[in-house]
Amino acid sequence: MLANMLREAWRAMAANKLRTFLTMLGLVIGVGAVVLMLAIGQGAQTLVKEAVATMGSNLFIVLSGGTTTGGARSGSGTAPTLTLSDAQAIEELPSVAAVAPTQNGTAQLVYGASNWNSSVIGVTPSYLLVREWRLVRGQPFTDTDVRTVARVAIIGQTVARELFGSEDPVDKTIRIRNSPYVVMGVLGAKGQSFDGRDQDDTVLIPFSTAQRKLYGTSFPDSVRFMMVKAVSEDAMDRTEEGITTLLRERHRIPPGGENDFTVRNLSAAADVQAQTTRVMSIMLGAVASISLVVGGIGIMNIMLVSVTERTREIGIRMAIGARQRDILLQFLLESVIVSVVGCLIGVVLGVGGAALVSQTTEMMVVVTGAAILLSFAVAAAVGIFFGFYPARKAAGLKPIEALRYQ
Amino acid sequence: MKAAGHAAALIRVEGLHKQYETDAGPQPVLRGVDLRIDAGEFIAVMGPSGSGKSTFMNILGCLDVPTSGRYLLDGHDTSRMSADQLAQLRNRFIGFVFQGFNLLPRATLLDNVALPMLYAGRPTQERAARAQELLARVGLERYGQYLPSRISGGQQQRVAIARSLANRPKLLLADEPTGNLDTATSHDIMQLIGALNREEGTTVVLVTHETDIAHFAKRIIHFVDGKVDSDEEVGIAGQHAP
Numbered sequence: 044m045l046a047n048m049l050r051e052a053w054r055a056m057a058a059n060k061l062r063t064f065l066t067m068l069g070l071v072i073g074v075g076a077v078v079l080m081l082a083i084g085q086g087a088q089t090l091v092k093e094a095v096a097t098m099g100s101n102l103f104i105v106l107s108g109g110t111t112t113g114g115a116r117s118g119s120g121t122a123p124t125l126t127l128s129d130a131q132a133i134e135e136l137p138s139v140a141a142v143a144p145t146q147n148g149t150a151q152l153v154y155g156a157s158n159w160n161s162s163v164i165g166v167t168p169s170y171l172l173v174r175e176w177r178l179v180r181g182q183p184f185t186d187t188d189v190r191t192v193a194r195v196a197i198i199g200q201t202v203a204r205e206l207f208g209s210e211d212p213v214d215k216t217i218r219i220r221n222s223p224y225v226v227m228g229v230l231g232a233k234g235q236s237f238d239g240r241d242q243d244d245t246v247l248i249p250f251s252t253a254q255r256k257l258y259g260t261s262f263p264d265s266v267r268f269m270m271v272k273a274v275s276e277d278a279m280d281r282t283e284e285g286i287t288t289l290l291r292e293r294h295r296i297p298p299g300g301e302n303d304f305t306v307r308n309l310s311a312a313a314d315v316q317a318q319t320t321r322v323m324s325i326m327l328g329a330v331a332s333i334s335l336v337v338g339g340i341g342i343m344n345i346m347l348v349s350v351t352e353r354t355r356e357i358g359i360r361m362a363i364g365a366r367q368r369d370i371l372l373q374f375l376l377e378s379v380i381v382s383v384v385g386c387l388i389g390v391v392l393g394v395g396g397a398a399l400v401s402q403t404t405e406m407m408v409v410v411t412g413a414a415i416l417l418s419f420a421v422a423a424a425v426g427i428f429f430g431f432y433p434a435r436k437a438a439g440l441k442p443i444e445a446l447r448y449q
Numbered sequence: 450m451k452a453a454g455h456a457a458a459l460i461r462v463e464g465l466h467k468q469y470e471t472d473a474g475p476q477p478v479l480r481g482v483d484l485r486i487d488a489g490e491f492i493a494v495m496g497p498s499g500s501g502k503s504t505f506m507n508i509l510g511c512l513d514v515p516t517s518g519r520y521l522l523d524g525h526d527t528s529r530m531s532a533d534q535l536a537q538l539r540n541r542f543i544g545f546v547f548q549g550f551n552l553l554p555r556a557t558l559l560d561n562v563a564l565p566m567l568y569a570g571r572p573t574q575e576r577a578a579r580a581q582e583l584l585a586r587v588g589l590e591r592y593g594q595y596l597p598s599r600i601s602g603g604q605q606q607r608v609a610i611a612r613s614l615a616n617r618p619k620l621l622l623a624d625e626p627t628g629n630l631d632t633a634t635s636h637d638i639m640q641l642i643g644a645l646n647r648e649e650g651t652t653v654v655l656v657t658h659e660t661d662i663a664h665f666a667k668r669i670i671h672f673v674d675g676k677v678d679s680d681e682e683v684g685i686a687g688q689h690a691p
């Protein structure tokens with residue numbers, strides 16, 4: 044019975060190929076859009092998730108300079124207000140796990156005939172702890188290296204690849220701004236950060252070396268930027284308060300006076316970002332779903348026309364014994380087939396479109412099985428939902444009236 | 450008139466009225482039809498255009514319902530049946546042959562003939578075998594895979610007859626089955642229907658405007674103005690029978 048009905052549905056659709064195609068088109072576009080949009084949303088979410096995972100957890104950044112009412116930081120260019128001893132004092136707070144002051148910049152790297160421009164960051168050994176980064180080769184540098192202002196470096200995967208190719212970088216000497224540095228270790232791969240930077244395109248050197256030898260600051264032992272890791276998520280609020288109180292005390296800021304530093308909860312910001320991308324991907328999917336509904340209305344429209352056109356056929360079928368449910372099923376089957384086939388084509392287009400987007404743009408797109416399954420289910424549901432009314436209309440015809448219809 | 454007897458009444462119609470609601474108000478078409486048809490009869494219905502023959506046939510075929518009056522088919526009161534029950538009754542009990550053939554244009558001849566069996570839920574094998582057998586019976590066994598548009602009107606009507614027989618109906622209703630055919634072809638079709646009546650005892654009611662066609666039947670009922678005007682036995686000798 045079902046095989047027969049499928050064959051008949053096929054015949055009915057084949058009899059009017061252009062129309063069948065146009066009917067499908069709405070759904071094809073709808074499903075394609077949903078698959079593509081979900082892929083884009085999922086891509087954004089994956090990026091953020093990776094960025095969160097490689098950022099480190101329970102993080103604050105402490106910046107030198109206060110926050111003006113406009114939100115911009117004041118005092119950049121002037122002497123930094125934070126010092127290394129501030130960093131040490133913060134580290135002593137009970138809720139703080141580690142503090143990592145950094146000195147950021149970019150520099151030219153040379154090894155043999157290769158050269159590469161990369162971000163070179165001066166850090167203390169606790170930086171790896173704070174970011175939860177691991178080495179895949181070699182050793183991290185130590186406090187002794189910081190104290191002795193040693194020319195040593197840890198390099199990221201991108202730097203290792205660009206300078207060394209397949210060679211082992213450990214114990215090799217590279218030149219940073221023409222000074223020799225010994226590579227002590229290589230960091231594991233981490234991918235992109237929130238702002239889309241390649242986190243593997245990084246060189247870490249001792250903080251003191253960066254300040255005094257590489258970048259040459261006029262304010263030794265001052266710090267513009269440090270990262271602070273709290274011992275746990277629960278300790279975040281306490282830590283923020285602790286840092287603020289401590290720094291105000293150390294900087295002798297009178298009650299009511301403005302902070303000359305800024306504390307930002309990075310993990311909270313990351314949560315917001317993750318939430319934002321999640322909402323964005325839901326929105327994208329929702330907007331695309333509207334086209335599914337539009338496609339469904341297209342199906343309903345054509346099915347209604349089809350029922351009217353085939354009224355006589357319906358009458359003949361009823362005369363020779365088709366029950367209402369036979370007619371209902373016949374038309375329902377047609378709209379479901381149209382939707383499912385349209386959906387299949389749409390999925391192919393959506394996946395193809397996603398591949399195209401990821402090839403031609405920087406955007407990350409991730410097609411998931413769940414997204415395909417979801418759009419498939421929705422399309423089938425749309426077919427049934429919008430096919431039902433015309434099918435019921437067909438099934439509800441009076442035999443004699445249908446038969447007499449010209 | 451037929452002698453009143455109760456045993457073999459296939460159709461009993463009592464006080465049948467049908468009126469259509471038109472823009473010009475209700476228009477009565479059947480105005481009190483009483484009739485009894487026994488199993489195995491071969492009846493021709495005649496009468497002027499507009500006298501209500503088709504309306505009557507549609508009610509007999511359970512395609513339409515009377516405005517008032519009773520219609521008992523094989524003892525069952527059709528007015529108490531649901532749409533699906535009526536559909537099943539048409540499917541198992543009644544075969545239809547229409548003036549316009551009414552084959553499904555997109556289905557092959559075999560599929561057309563097999564369709565009533567599909568709705569009866571017969572298994573695939575049986576459907577295919579019987580459809581082939583029925584096509585052979587009307588002399589079209591070689592055309593099974595053709596679409597209706599590729600064969601002549603007379604051949605289409607043969608296919609329609611084959612289809613009407615699919616579920617071995619007790620009652621065959623034919624509203625002007627030869628109305629679209631030439632005389633020679635009409636007689637072929639009538640031979641086929643007559644043979645059915647004789648050999649299988651299928652009750653046949655057919656509507657025709659042509660006297661020679663009507664004389665294939667054994668009883669002729671005349672409709673005038675929505676009423677039975679005359680009802681007589683004819684041609685028992687069967688002068689048209691082969």
Ligand SMILES: Nc1ncnc2c1ncn2[C@@H]1O[C@H](COP(=O)(O)OP(=O)(O)OP(=O)(O)O)[C@@H](O)[C@H]1O
Pocket residue numbers: 469470471476478496497498499500501502503504505
């Ligand atoms: N659906 C309808 N609505 C309104 N009037 C109708 C309808 N069907 C039939 N009639 C009218 O009922 C009358 C009888 O129609 P019917 O088809 O039964 O006649 P008939 O005897 O079969 O005629 P013919 O020999 O021309 O086929 C006609 O006057 C027709 O106009």
Ligand SMILES: [Mg+2]
Pocket residue numbers: 502503504624
């Ligand atoms: Mg008529």
